[in-house]
Amino acid sequence: MEMNKQAFEVKFQPNSAKSQTVVYLVNEKMKLPKELQANPQVKGAIDQSKFDGKRKKFITIYLGTSRIVLAGAGEEKPNNAEKYTREIGADIQQYLNGIRAINASVVADDATLAANMAYGALLKSYTFMKYFTKKKDEEKPSLKILSFSVVNEKQAREKFAPLKAIADSIFLARNYVTEPPNVIYPESYANSIKAELSKLGIKVEILGEAEMKKLGMGSLLGVGQGSERESKMVIMQYNGSKNKKETPVAFVGKGVCFDTGGISIKPSDGMEDMKYDMGGSAAVVGLMHALASRKAKVNAVGVVGLVENMPDGNAQRPSDIVTSMSGQTIEVLNTDAEGRLVLADALWYCQDRFNPKFMIDLATLTGAVVIALGQHKAGLMSNDDQLADQLYNAGEQVGEHLWRLPLGEEYDRQIDSKIADVQNISNMKGAGTITAAQFLKRFVNDKKWAHLDIAGMAWATKDKPLVPTNVATGFGVQLLDRLVANHYED
Secondary structure, three states: OOOOOOOOEEEEEOOOOOOOEEEEEEEOOOOOOHHHHOOHHHHHHHHHHOOOOOOOOEEEEEEOOEEEEEEEEEOOOOOOHHHHHHHHHHHHHHHHHHOOOOEEEEEEEOHHHHHHHHHHHHHHOOOOOOOOOOOOHHHOOOOOEEEEEEOOHHHHHHHHHHHHHHHHHHHHHHHHHHOOOOOOOHHHHHHHHHHHHHOOOOEEEEEOHHHHHHHOOHHHHHHHOOOOOOOEEEEEEEEOOOOOOOOOEEEEEEEEEEEOOOOOOOOOOOHHHHHHHHHHHHHHHHHHHHHHHOOOOOEEEEEEEEEEEOOOOOOOOOOEEEEOOOOOEEEEOOOOOOHHHHHHHHHHHHHHHHOOOOEEEEEOOOHHHHHHHOOOOEEEEEOOHHHHHHHHHHHHHHOOOEEEOOOOHHHHHHHOOOOOOEEOOOOOOOOHHHHHHHHHHOOOOOOOEEEEEOOOOOEEOOOEOOEOOOEEOOOOHHHHHHHHHHHOOO
16 A cells, blocks of 8 residues: 655754745743844834744744744743643744745754754644645645754754654554545555554564454454455564563554444444544554654554444344453444444453553544543543553643543443343443443453543544644554653663
8 A cells, every 4th residue: 555645854954044934933031033133124023013922923024035934932941841842843834834935944953942843843744645636736735844953963863863753653643544444444454554564673463354263253353244344453563672571561452444333323424534433553553663663672562453344234233242252242232332342352362462561452432532521632541540640641741631531330330231241332321431441341351451532532623733634643652652661661
C-alpha cells in the first residue's frame, strides 16, 4: 500500500538570511528583539495593531522587500513549558499558512526551544492529500519549509531527532485511521503493519482465522464472521532493553476496520465515520513504531485484533453465545458492542503468551464516553492506581488528557448473563463506558491493566492545539511513548 506523504519540512540553521519571512517571538512583557527595538516602523505597526504578545496574536510587518512576523509567545514562564512551546510552534505554522508563506524562519536561539517548536509545527502541518487529483496549488497548504535559527544547530538537531521519530509515528497512525475501508481492511492493514514495522527491526507475526480458531478465539472470530474479509491478529515484538529477556510492557488495540454494527446495525447517518473504529490499533502500531524509531531502551509487545463488523447472512446474531480464548462464554446481546469482544481474546492472548509487566488497551469503544467527556479527554479505567497515575501524568505532560472513571462490583453485576458467564452489554441503562471496561477486566486475569476509551479523541472535528481540523489525531502515541520514557526504560 502506498503511504500518504507530507509536503512540509522543518530545518535548523545558524541564521534566517535565506528565508522570505522571518518570525520573532514576543511574550506578554513585549520586549522586542534587539534588532527591532530601534525600528520606528515596527513600533508604529505594533501601536496601530494593538499587538500585546499574547498567545495566538500575530502581526505581519513589511520592511522594504522583506517581511517579518511578530508571534505572540504569551507567558514568560508557563507551567508546562514543553507543551506550551510546542503549541506556539503549531500556532506559527498555522499562521504562516494563513498568510501564504512558502519559506519562513523562526528566530529561536535556544536549541530546546527550537526543537519543541519544530515538533509542534510538524504535528500541526499534517495533511492527507493522497486521493486528490484536481486540487489547485492555491487550495493546498503553502508553507513548504520552516527553518529555526539557532546558535547551536547541531544540538537542536540532536534534541529534535527523537521528536521527529514520534511525529513520524503519529503520522503513521493518522494515515491508517484516515484511509478508506476499501483500502484498509484486516488483511491489507496487517500486511502494511508488517511492511512498515519490520523495517525497524520489530518482529511482526500475523495470525489468520485458522490459527485463531485453534487458539479458541471464538469471541474475536464471531465479530468478523459476517464479513468477506478474513479477520487477523497482529503481534509486534520490540526488544530494546539491554536485557533481552526482561519482561515486556504490553499494548493492545481494537482494530475494527469498519463497523456497521452488524445485525444490530447503526443508523446510516454518520456511519462513514466508522472507518476510524480501528483508532486504538493505529495508536498501538504508531507507538511500536515510535519506540523502535527512537531506539527506546525497553522490551515492548503490541497486539491488535483486526476485523470488519458486517451484516450478511453469516453474521453473528443478537443472543448468540460464543466461547472466548479464556474459556469464558459470552452472550452477545448487541452485535454493535463488538470492540470488547475483539479485545477479550486479544487481552487474554497477550497476558497468556507474554506475561507482561502490565497491559494497556486502547479502543474507540463507547459513545457513552463522548457524552461524558466530549472531545477533550479520553476515559481511563484501571485495576492499578500506580499505573493509572502514571498514565494521567504522562497525558498532562504531552497534552493528551485522560480522566479516570471508577470500576466496581456494582458495575460488574450489570454484565452478569442469565445464560452464560457474561453478556456483552449492561442489563441496566447508564454507565456504558464503565460496564464495557468491567467486561474487559474479566479477561485480564488479574494482570496489571488499564483501559483507555478514546472514542471522542480519535478524530478532530474541531481545531486542536497540535492537530488540524477534520483529520485523525493519532491520540495515544505520544502519551504512551511518554509513559514508557518516564518509567519503563533501562
